[in-house]
Amino acid sequence: MRYAVGGRDALDGLERGTEEEIAGFVTAAIGENAQALKDDWRDQIRGARLGDRLANSVRSAVYPRGRSSIEAAALVWTKAPNILDSYARGATIRPVNGARYLWIPTDDVPKKRQGNRLSPAEVEARFGRDLVVIDPKNHRLKTTPSRISRGVAFAGFSGLAVRKASGRWRNATANQMTKGHRSYREVTRQFVVMFTLLPLVTVTKRLDLDALAALADGRYPNLLNKHWR
Template structure:
């Protein structure tokens, strides 16, 4: 006896095509949901570590094929700040590069940049970040005084206290009290701590959440079509 697809109401090939499409749509949907969920997991880790929404939102995700469906969809997740994420996920040891002997760690006394490209020494640095040592010297029109003690160092600069907070250049008008203002004494203020290297704490777990989401994909597909 020979059986053909046309012995039932709808051709078998058409039924298989419809079923395959339904399976592909479900698998693609599951992949999209778990990919987005993994992105949220990573963002939550960043926020829980106290590193704020700005870094958390550098995590992005995409599901392929875009706007379509497939029996073999793929989820892709990345960060727009890969160096920072990598350092805190590995607990990396950061060393000076380019022949430098020290890492310069800014203190809270170092002013933040108010506008991009303010100083030619670092034209590509973004607003809001702390000034570099060269920028600090330009800003206060003074040289940093470096003190080395064993394996650590300290960089000070002579400044005067600002009337509304912070520090200002130690100009003659400020130190001598011109225009009726009280004289302000110039004093050394710590701007940078110098270290040979620094171990970044391991704050992020990338593998654990990724494996959990992969298991979720397999479990959900099995529950729906197994």
Template sequence: MSLGLDLAIMGDLTADIEATLADMETAAMAAADEIADWGKQQLRQDIIGAGLGQNVARSWRSVVWPDKRNASTLGPTIGWYSKAPQIIEAFAYGAEIVPANGSRFLAIPTEHAPPPPNMRSRFGRFAVSRAKRVEAAERKYGRLRYVFPRGKRFGLLVADGLMATRGKRGPGFRRASDAARRGGRVINGVVMFVLVPRAIIQRRLNVGRIEDMIEREGVARFAAAFDRITQAHFPEYAEAA
């Protein structure tokens, strides 16, 4: 009789423990999803606050392992990553950009420089497109002219023989027509690029501070989730505590 009673109690206790663990695993996965999304929003807001725009902000992604559709665990892993890692790293830690491929200067485009056709592609083709913007400008406006102001450490690439236009995207330029040339409406010296020996990117993001925020928030949310499960399964112990 005593042995049978003990086995029954043990069986009920085992079932309670298993149910509690299952609920805790579910709660842990839900908390992980919440923390992943919360952290992603903090990282994206940091980008917007730094003035880097919505496209770079949306490059932040979050992931939780294991996939809750296939498994659950008391200790899920949460990760955040960016699809624009070079941009994030440069503005998180600062960077110095120097000319490559034997060039003496970096060509920094002004608002007048036309984008090459694939400039619309984000992140993956960004660096390649920037390198070809001088070629794109010369195809549109003709040979650009170098201007080096006396006593300055920078230069300019300017376009000559243009005329002002106004389109759907606002004012712009194109090669002057014969009528514009006869009428004296030719514009010379439109600055397309500023030439500099190097460029310094100042630190503008606070990734380290946000990592600390996410860690604190994660601890608090996991603790709250486990506390709710404990109170639901063992109310007498929760009241005693």
């Protein structure tokens, strides 16, 4: 999931100048092309509805750093290569380390500061109790406030209430679970789905890296001409 932007061969046929001037032209063209490729890749990720977090994982750098060079090159890469590679190629994701299911978080799973969802173990630690696993035919799914998709099982909690300030789930108090009490909330009797359990997940191809590379290759000569002038 890396792409190198270079192009010394494109110098053939251009006017001669001092090496320092030419190095400045080449480095500027390489830098602009790398920025454009990074933007194109990020736009493609957002267009595939994979979110800003994955889009912002794409980075770029021009080498050598801090100075111009006729041999200048740029590297455009992602900090999430495995995830983006699966969307670029298509993949089937299966449980590892002997696990039976993949635990896919729903929107009701709390987020970490970094923006990603808590793991099942972290959810149990946050609420101080074990997740309850139920099958798709369980009556509690008929009134769940959670958005759920198809799964072989679901894991979550009953007895939760929503914090007014943040809108996040927390363990309900005894009064909130006592019917007839002024603090009682009907939602505390519902089953909040935290995870959907699946034996595997098929990821369809949603990114075209070859098209991005072709755009970068085709753009470089024009950028070099632009800076040369």
